[in-house]
């Protein structure tokens with residue numbers, strides 16, 4: 600796409616510097632930096648008697664609060680500078696009862712992103728048996744003063760370069 604002849608393209612592709620430059624160029628020319636997966640976040644909780652329902656297992660409302668907190672934390676740590684609200688939760692699956700004395704991990708991970716929103720998988724497992732006990736996902740939207748806003752850059756990433764800078768990269772790659 601950037602080369603006038605296949606020979607020039609192949610010569611370029613065969614050098615080590617060229618490979619590094621190609622990666623930089625692809626990142627610069629795409630709207631978002633290339634990324635395979637987002638960081639997973641988790642917290643560990645001891646289940647105390649005050650979290651139980653009449654049946655002696657965890658009251659679902661507590662679990663949903665922990666899930667909402669985790670969705671917010673995972674989204675915010677992935678997109679620092681965003682101001683997230685919860686738009687919706689997907690199917691909430693209380694897979695197994697959680698008992699007093701159990702130690703659970705509540706985990707959250709952004710699994711995809713859109714323009715103003717991201718999707719966060721939230722799940723929980725028994726830290727001693729590794730059994731999964733809870734699963735859902737949340738859509739988190741970046742909102743400020745009641746207005747949806749595009750997501751800011753991901754943690755550790757710089758913003759995509761301006762159109763002017765992208766043209767400069769294209770021109771550089773097209774040079775002899």
Ligand SMILES: CC(C)(COP(=O)(O)OP(=O)(O)OC[C@H]1O[C@@H](n2cnc3c(N)ncnc32)[C@H](O)[C@@H]1OP(=O)(O)O)[C@@H](O)C(=O)NCCC(=O)NCCS
Pocket residue numbers: 683684685686687712713714715716717738740742745746747
């Ligand atoms: C969040 C809010 C501003 C969204 O406004 P809206 O006009 O309904 O938004 P949209 O329908 O355009 O959706 C916004 C984003 O959510 C996504 N979304 C909405 N419904 C979705 C669904 N069912 N599945 C997946 N994504 C969905 C949209 O795709 C969009 O994301 P994108 O820009 O990345 O494509 C508004 O619904 C609101 O203020 N809700 C109250 C939030 C709140 O109080 N939460 C509880 C406390 S934190």
